Each structure stands twice: as C-alpha cells, then as structure tokens.
Amino acid sequence: MTVEEMLMGGSGLLVLLLSIIQIAPIKLNPWSAIARAIGNAINADLLKKLSKTESMLQEHMEMDDKRNADMHRWRILDFNNELLQDVPHTREDFIDILAEIDEYEDFCKNHPDYKNNRATHAIGNIGRVYDDRLKKHDFL
Numbered sequence: 001m002t003v004e005e006m007l008m009g010g011s012g013l014l015v016l017l018l019s020i021i022q023i024a025p026i027k028l029n030p031w032s033a034i035a036r037a038i039g040n041a042i043n044a045d046l047l048k049k050l051s052k053t054e055s056m057l058q059e060h061m062e063m064d065d066k067r068n069a070d071m072h073r074w075r076i077l078d079f080n081n082e083l084l085q086d087v088p089h090t091r092e093d094f095i096d097i098l099a100e101i102d103e104y105e106d107f108c109k110n111h112p113d114y115k116n117n118r119a120t121h122a123i124g125n126i127g128r129v130y131d132d133r134l135k136k137h138d139f140l
Helices: 003-008 010-023 030-042 044-084 091-110 117-136
Strands: none
Touching (some): 030 044, 044 091, 091 117
C-alpha cells in the first residue's frame, strides 16, 4: 500500500486530519485525548486502587491531626490542673504551654466540628495566671 493509497483511504485521511488539528493553535488536542482515554482504560484498576489509597491516607491524616489536638488539649488541661494545685512554674513553662495553646486553637479554628469546650476555661485561666505572673515578676 502506497502513501497515496493510505491518504486516499479513510484511515489515512483521519490520521492526517487529527495531526493537523493537533498542530493547529486550537485548544483541541485529539491525539492527547485519545492517548489519555487509552491510558485511563489500561490503568483503570490502578487508578481505582490509587483513589481508594488516597481516601484511606486522608482518613489517617485526619485521625492523626485529631490525636495531636487531643494531646495539645491534654497538656493544656494538665498544666491548668497544676496551676490550680499551686504548683510553681517557670516563665519557660508558660511559654511552652502558650505554644501548645496556639497549636490547639489553630486546629480548632480550622476544624469547627472538633469539640473544644473542655479547654476553653483552662486556656482562659492559664492566660490570666500568666498575666498575673508577668505583673508580679514571680515566676519560679
């Protein structure tokens, strides 16, 4: 079969037409679309598994973030309990717990469905005690 016969036949004309459209400055890329469709068909099972893996990874990341927030909250509540029991603290202790509070509040702001009411009063008390210690200069 010669080139002329191919071009005169329907398939050769189709290849030529698709190639011209691919080169033209139009946003239509038929070869890319065909290659993408073939690739999706070949990799359908892999893409399905990848999608499932991504959703599982997202769930694990959310669970890990919640666990970290729970740890921040526990440290805040524990520190507040120490304050209520008149356990003395250094200024560095307060700076560390204020950093924990910042992390915890950032998480709560970005996750409005996360239950926060257990730490609200403890955070307020820690801030009040810190302000008093700053005024009196009586850190440990």
